[in-house]
Amino acid sequence: MSVDIVFEDARWEEVGFEALAEAASRAVLSHLGVDPDAEIAFLACDDTRIAELNAEFRAKGQATNVLSWPSDERAAETAGAHPDAPRPDFPDAPLELGDIAIAYDTCAREAVDQSKDFSTHVTHLLVHGTLHLLGYDHIDEKDATLMEGLEVEILGKMGISNPYLR
Structure with missing residues (x-):
């Protein structure tokens, strides 16, 4: 697993973001049987930066917790089906999955609002973002059920309880 991280907000370094990102992405790849030598780039930023990205790429001018940009379109053709496993573009080339941006302020606020441990909440969001890179989505109800x-399952293997239960 190759994790490239750009820290635009130092608070992420203080909470051990690199270890969280590696653990979450490695857990997803392992669970789905994806090449463990895959590459993911992370942007650990704040609400201001993610709001700019959200406006630019999704035409939504507010902050959000996590954004993902897959390197290729990987969505399944049938709602509720698993996407095909990604493959490198060339033999012996690394499998580049894409980029994930995550906003400290929104994550911290959500963790407090939902009475969740910050690191646990961030791990969930990183698992979520990594699944997006692999072609999973939650726009359609069947896709959302599969992704959630x-x-x-992945979080359970990591010792984290179901984040959708309150």
């Missing part, structure tokens, strides 16, 4: 089920 995978999140719960």
Whole structure:
């Protein structure tokens, strides 16, 4: 697993973001049987930066917790189906999955509002973002059910309880 992180907000370094990102992405790849030598780039930023990205790429001018940009379109053709496993573009080339941006302020606020441990909440969001890179989504109800089920299974293997239960 190759994790490249750009820290735009030093608070992320203080909470051990690199270890969280590696653990979450490695857990997803392992669970789905994806090449463990895959590459993911992370931007650990604040609400101001993620709001700019959200406006630029999704035409939504407010902050959000996490954004993902897959390197290729990987969505399944049928709602509720698993996407095909990604493959490198060339033999012996690394499998580049894409980029994930995550906002400290929103994550911290959500953790407090939902009475969740910050690191646990961030791990969930990183699992969620990594699944997006692999072609999973939650726009359609069947896709959302599949994606949330995978999140719960992966987090469970990491010793984290179901984040959708309150």
